[in-house]
Amino acid sequence: MCLSCIESIEAGIEPINPCLCGAPATQAAMQRIEADISRRRMLGGMSAVVGMFAGFGLAPNDLRAQTPGRATVLTNLRYFDGSTPEMQTGRDILVEAGRIVAMPASGTGPEDADIIDCGGRAVTPGLIDCHWHATLVGISQVAALTQDIGWVHLMAGREAGATLMRGFTTVRDTGGPVFGLKMAVDQGAVTGPRIFPSGAMLSQTSGHGDFRMTTALPKAAGEPLDYTERAGVAAIADGRAEVLRRTREQLMRGASQIKIMAGGGVASPYDPLDTAQYTLDEMRAAVEAAADWGTYVCAHVYTPTGIMRCLEAGVRSIEHGQLADEATIKAMAEADAWWSIQPFLADEDANQYSDPRSRAKQQQVAQGTIRAFESGRAEGVNMAFGTDVLFNPTGAATQGRQLGKLTRFMSTFDALRMATGDAGRLLEMSGERSPYPGRLGIIAEGALADILVWDGDPASDLDFLADPETNLRLVMKGGRVFKETL
Structure with missing residues (x-):
């Protein structure tokens, strides 16, 4: 509320509010300003938190976020889609804005995308x-x-x-x-x-x-x-x-x-x-x-x-x-x-x-x-x-x-x-x-992009799951890569 409004109220006078401080548009603008201030404070606080947590090994180790405005394509892979009991081939996985947006035929994805070559390895949902x-x-x-x-x-x-x-x-x-x-x-x-x-x-x-x-x-x-x-x-x-x-x-x-x-x-x-x-x-x-x-x-x-x-x-x-x-x-x-x-x-x-x-x-x-x-x-x-x-x-x-x-x-x-x-x-x-x-737990168009790349063959055994440090070559959650040793 503006100063003139406050003074009118204190004097017992019903204010005429030329500043429109109570109008919906004004309130919405104030909320946007407050949200921006809160966001800046949060980011500053998060920076401090991340610095503190780094000593405990907790700081994020996001290795490859998507380039703004660019998609990511995982190619040269065999994949288990989370449902069908087989390893499938012939498809790439197109990721954008944290989701799987398409499963194009191998090699037919957008040319300007970031490419992750999986080297023929097995891919599963997170x-x-x-x-x-x-x-x-x-x-x-x-x-x-x-x-x-x-x-x-x-x-x-x-x-x-x-x-x-x-x-x-x-x-x-x-x-x-x-x-x-x-x-x-x-x-x-x-x-x-x-x-x-x-x-x-x-x-x-x-x-x-x-x-x-x-x-x-x-x-x-x-x-x-x-x-x-x-x-x-x-x-x-x-x-x-x-x-x-x-x-x-x-x-x-x-x-x-x-x-x-x-x-x-x-x-x-x-x-x-x-x-x-x-x-x-x-x-x-x-x-x-x-x-x-x-x-x-x-x-x-x-x-x-x-x-x-x-x-x-x-x-x-x-x-x-x-x-x-x-x-x-x-x-x-x-x-x-x-x-x-x-x-x-x-x-x-x-x-x-x-x-x-x-x-x-x-x-x-x-x-x-x-x-x-x-x-x-x-x-x-x-x-x-x-x-x-x-x-x-x-x-x-x-x-x-x-x-x-x-x-x-x-x-x-x-x-x-x-x-x-x-x-x-x-x-x-x-x-x-x-x-x-x-949707989680699947590799399909529209699902959240939680994707793993493994050294191992799910069609024969799951022994490779016991040693993720060695066998898990890529971890993607929501389109962000947190581990890559491809």
Whole structure:
């Protein structure tokens, strides 16, 4: 408002506003000016952040952004499109403005484009991990519960860069304080994958997301939140009203889907695997609140009882589920639900536990893993790949190798599709809550340009995924090249 307007108001006089300071056109102009100031401040702040992060190895290492106004053509390649079970040839991939805009016949792309010669190598869509914990993967559980939260987030930023360099250009984060990391990655301050955030995991008291010590019980009304709740790792909610509140809080913060704990877990010492967690009414509260925002609920659960309750409540994605029986697997197929499943085999790549109770539960889950993969595929359940590496600083590096293990249960192309085209279909359930408009996990016209170039032959095996440092020759995310050793 101009000075004359202010003086008139202070004098008790209805102002005649010749300056039109309240007019829509004026307000729009002011908003543009404020946006420009904010942008300049953000860029300055980002420069400072990037400088600070450089000491931790977090500064972006974008090797080749597209030349403004010019397209990029990937040529001389064999490609898996994320769906068709074969390697295809005879096409180039034309990328512009972060998307694949065409798949012209080899050698027929625009002459003025930037050319990337793939040397006859294999090209795949960027990989997708549908069960990842970006903030909790690269540190121990003790560190997560005791260290300064700033340090925790810096370690998460470092791991995000490593995740992208393994070829995982997108992750669905299924629980943890990841909103800040996602923002830093999206703004280019930190290198990392696209992140579909769930926010805090919703858990009942005594559930898989209740990290409190028994010495903290009982909790009286009005007492402060536990550290993990304050940090945004978990949200303890009992009863319909509290579940609605906590669900809406995560949506307010930007969750693309909601994660609930619907049964016992391996890592947690107080909840046996056979326990059912959350009543049907509580689950429905989360499902209804998510549906009001056009998105869905995914649920940590292993047992038939828990899975059936989830399906009845309208949960759309079952996380883990290795103890499902035949009737439950059929019910998942009939409900057209997704099964976000991991190769939990209690092998050298498994999460490590010192508690004998956790090790016993881990063995029980491993025994059900083989049957789960075989029966799920036989019944035609929608299945997507995830790893759920958790509190395991060395285990994160096994991400690609764990994808390769799926060839124990299926063909190489079916395994690769679980981490590309099929995983992209699961992500589409976020609808308008998706942070990244556009198709993921496929190489096709109109899809987001997340593209990998490999030394290896997906038609024969996926062993090359285990050593991305050597075998992954190019990483492109959104049309930007973050690694190239062609």
